[in-house]
Amino acid sequence: MLHIKMCSIIIKNSNKKIGKFMGNRTKEYRQYFLFLSPAMIILLFIYANSIVRIVWYSVIKWKSFTPLQEVSYENFYKVFTYPHFLEILKNNFIIIIVTIPVVVIFALFCAQFLYFRVFGYRIYRYLFFLPVILPNVVAAIIWSFILHEFGVVNTIFQKIGLEVLTVNWFGNPKWAIYGLILTIIWKDVGFAIILFLAKLSMVDPQLYDAAKVDGANEIQTIKFITIPQILSVIVLYIILELIGLLNFIFGYVFVMTRGGPGYSTTPLEFLTYLFAFRLHKFGMANASAVILFVITLILVLIYFNSSRKKEV
Amino acid sequence: MKKVLIILLVFIVISSFSLIGIGCKKDSTEEAMTVNDIEEETVEPEVKSEETKEETNAEEVIQEPKTIVVWTPGSIESPQYKYFEAINKITQEKYNITLDFQPQTMDTYFELLSTSMISKSGPDIFMQWNGIASVIQFGRDGLFLPHNDLISEELLKNVSGWSGVTDPDDGTIWSVPWDWTPAALTYNKVLFEEAGIDFSDFPKIMSWDEFTGICEKLKNADIVPLAFANKQGYFGEWWLASSFGSYFDSNKDMAEYYANESMNSYQFKDACEKFKGLYDSGYFYPGGLTLDFGTEAQSQFATGKVAMQMYLADWWVSFNEGIGDGNVGITAWPNFSDEGKLGSTINGVYGTTLGITSWSKEPEAAMKVLEVVLSPEGAKLYGDIVKSVPLNKSWKPEFEDPDLVAWLDFLALKSSEGEVGDYGWIYAVPEYQGAVWQQNPLYLSGDMTFEELAEELNTARDIK
Numbered sequence: 130m131l132h133i134k135m136c137s138i139i140i141k142n143s144n145k146k147i148g149k150f151m152g153n154r155t156k157e158y159r160q161y162f163l164f165l166s167p168a169m170i171i172l173l174f175i176y177a178n179s180i181v182r183i184v185w186y187s188v189i190k191w192k193s194f195t196p197l198q199e200v201s202y203e204n205f206y207k208v209f210t211y212p213h214f215l216e217i218l219k220n221n222f223i224i225i226i227v228t229i230p231v232v233v234i235f236a237l238f239c240a241q242f243l244y245f246r247v248f249g250y251r252i253y254r255y256l257f258f259l260p261v262i263l264p265n266v267v268a269a270i271i272w273s274f275i276l277h278e279f280g281v282v283n284t285i286f287q288k289i290g291l292e293v294l295t296v297n298w299f300g301n302p303k304w305a306i307y308g309l310i311l312t313i314i315w316k317d318v319g320f321a322i323i324l325f326l327a328k329l330s331m332v333d334p335q336l337y338d339a340a341k342v343d344g345a346n347e348i349q350t351i352k353f354i355t356i357p358q359i360l361s362v363i364v365l366y367i368i369l370e371l372i373g374l375l376n377f378i379f380g381y382v383f384v385m386t387r388g389g390p391g392y393s394t395t396p397l398e399f400l401t402y403l404f405a406f407r408l409h410k411f412g413m414a415n416a417s418a419v420i421l422f423v424i425t426l427i428l429v430l431i432y433f434n435s436s437r438k439k440e441v
Numbered sequence: 442m443k444k445v446l447i448i449l450l451v452f453i454v455i456s457s458f459s460l461i462g463i464g465c466k467k468d469s470t471e472e473a474m475t476v477n478d479i480e481e482e483t484v485e486p487e488v489k490s491e492e493t494k495e496e497t498n499a500e501e502v503i504q505e506p507k508t509i510v511v512w513t514p515g516s517i518e519s520p521q522y523k524y525f526e527a528i529n530k531i532t533q534e535k536y537n538i539t540l541d542f543q544p545q546t547m548d549t550y551f552e553l554l555s556t557s558m559i560s561k562s563g564p565d566i567f568m569q570w571n572g573i574a575s576v577i578q579f580g581r582d583g584l585f586l587p588h589n590d591l592i593s594e595e596l597l598k599n600v601s602g603w604s605g606v607t608d609p610d611d612g613t614i615w616s617v618p619w620d621w622t623p624a625a626l627t628y629n630k631v632l633f634e635e636a637g638i639d640f641s642d643f644p645k646i647m648s649w650d651e652f653t654g655i656c657e658k659l660k661n662a663d664i665v666p667l668a669f670a671n672k673q674g675y676f677g678e679w680w681l682a683s684s685f686g687s688y689f690d691s692n693k694d695m696a697e698y699y700a701n702e703s704m705n706s707y708q709f710k711d712a713c714e715k716f717k718g719l720y721d722s723g724y725f726y727p728g729g730l731t732l733d734f735g736t737e738a739q740s741q742f743a744t745g746k747v748a749m750q751m752y753l754a755d756w757w758v759s760f761n762e763g764i765g766d767g768n769v770g771i772t773a774w775p776n777f778s779d780e781g782k783l784g785s786t787i788n789g790v791y792g793t794t795l796g797i798t799s800w801s802k803e804p805e806a807a808m809k810v811l812e813v814v815l816s817p818e819g820a821k822l823y824g825d826i827v828k829s830v831p832l833n834k835s836w837k838p839e840f841e842d843p844d845l846v847a848w849l850d851f852l853a854l855k856s857s858e859g860e861v862g863d864y865g866w867i868y869a870v871p872e873y874q875g876a877v878w879q880q881n882p883l884y885l886s887g888d889m890t891f892e893e894l895a896e897e898l899n900t901a902r903d904i905k
């Protein structure tokens with residue numbers, strides 16, 4: 130009996146302490162919230178306002194510059210049945226499927242080499258990061274010249290007798306998208322390398338020493354040590370890159386190909402632009418933007434959930 | 442705390458809705474005008490009577506200083522900039538109006554136009570091309586103010602080209618005609634001489650065989666015949682459209698074809714094959730299929746890399762500066778066909794217009810500016826500085842450049858012989874033009890057959 134009473138007193142006192150502790154924490158959170166709220170309100174208003182507007186306009190019949198008409202889901206139907214819509218979705222898919230693995234694998238190898246301080250690693254760091262600080266448009270212009278039918282790459286191939294390798298990158302609908310992808314990879318890989326390197330620098334070097342002793346080669350080191358150690362950063366990078374490839378490649382497309390030849394390099398983002406500014410179909414442009422947002426959200430959630438399961 | 446958050450969120454959502462205006466009004470959908478509604482003679486535009494114009498006399502000085510913003514495609518290096526500077530001096534002196542000319546890049550002009558229209562803000566005066574798919578459609582869509590009450594009878598009488606800005610449905614004048622440029626070819630006389638081409642009878646309308654014969658001679662002399670920069674698809678569209686009138690007897694016939702006929706027909710097929718023939722024969726600048734129009738179109742000719750290029754008034758000065766005065770000639774754009782009457786006059790006329798925007802806060806001041814632009818004094822300035830053809834009927838060319846003089850004499854002769862092929866009457870829907878831009882490079886490179894191209898254009902035209 131006494132034992133039970135003692136226990137209940139102890140538990141009561143503990144709860145009081147916990148309650149006091151939680152009360153203090155709640156007060157702190159309230160203070161944080163108060164200080165952050167002005168900025169949060171403004172940001173929330175701007176984002177929420179924009180998102181609500183886009184969704185609203187996507188369900189309004191709004192052709193050209195006439196006044197807004199009645200609510201209709203016609204815009205979504207027209208976007209989905211647009212003659213080249215599937216081709217355009219396929220372009221997005223190809224860009225994602227090719228770019229992300231190439232960037233991640235290349236960045237992993239480069240990060241590891243830089244981590245092990247290969248000869249000239251300082252210079253390589255700068256060289257890898259240089260494309261990242263260039264504006265997208267500048268990168269697009271540079272690669273437009275490099276990959277032009279009579280540009281640097283094809284000229285070199287011709288001079289060394291490898292005409293068979295020359296490609297009309299942006300004039301050929303099969304190759305144009307890979308020219309675009311090459312530019313994006315060149316531009317983005319530096320950021321991945323730096324991100325992975327930063328996380329790698331926190332990894333215990335003894336792990337690598339142990340692997341060396343056990344006779345592991347580079348690929349095994351990456352597979353069994355590097356990747357598990359920096360997996361969280363890889364996941365983060367892939368999510369960011371996924372969002373970027375779906376929503377932030379307009380500059381490349383506009384400068385390099387204008388979505389052509391035909392629609393072979395038109396992603397959904399560029400289609401939104403075409404609807405709005407070429408065809409003046411603003412309802413369809415907004416619908417296209419909503420579709421892009423939903424696709425991005427779904428892909429990010431799928432990837433996020435699957436990577437969380439892997440980590441667990 | 443949770444309640445506070447929820448209330449905040451609801452407040453933001455509700456205020457968002459209130460800002461975008463719940464309860465959009467229902468408007469009846471405007472029926473797109475069909476080509477069958479175009480009449481031979483345009484509806485007579487109605488303007489305000491002379492009594493009401495007493496208050497807006499051309500000589501009246503507006504006391505309060507005003508600024509009128511004008512947008513056209515161009516740059517501060519273009520002759521248009523100097524021209525508008527000269528117009529500004531006149532408007533400041535006469536009416537205390539400052540003309541703020543803001544040239545915009547051609548590449549993004551349509552985007553700027555669209556953004557301005559959506560936001561109902563931007564310049565007071567916009568340049569737009571004439572015709573049913575351009576200025577008239579944009580006027581109906583709300584870009585321009587109806588100008589009927591602002592235009593004087595004197596202006597109507599002294600300026601030509603009103604059919605391209607007047608709505609054939611109801612006579613609304615959506616803009617004022619400004620400039621008239623037929624599709625033409627500039628050629629490098631030095632390179633022509635090198636290739637042994639006789640151009641003593643230029644300017645003239647060449648048949649397609651004559652034209653390709655010249656291209657072949659140039660190619661044999663290791664000279665690139667034609668400029669080409671088709672990344673955006675404009676070049677291809679110009680080649681296909683500029684000479685297309687030569688299959689028809691009238692603009693109405695041509696417009697009806699574009700609006701109603703399947704593009705999988707012999708006229709379009711013939712035009713496409715001839716155009717593709719130029720590409721396959723190697724007459725175009727190498728690699729031009731993927732070169733940027735903005736950076737290449739002008740420079741290829743101005744730097745002597747090619748022998749022929751499309752004529753645009755804006756480029757004339759730079760061409761002469763690059764190749765040397767007296768070494769640049771102009772001749773008519775070659776005809777795809779000689780079966781239509783439009784082919785015997787002048788084809789592919791691009792008319793530009795200047796219109797007062799519907800959101801302009803100073804429409805009367807803007808009209809004063811346009812009156813100066815279209816006055817005999819303004820027309821003279823246009824001819825002298827821009828070296829192009831203004832639409833004031835009293836304007837007489839006073840060019841010193843003998844090639845320009847020869848070209849204008851030729852134009853005057855040909856346009857007096859009959860109806861000229863007006864570019865403004867094609868492209869009944871903007872979707873069609875967009876499809877031509879997007880798809881013609883594929884067709885040229887052989888990655889698309891003619892039948893597929895025709896199907897693409899037919900489908901685009903049906904998107905409403």
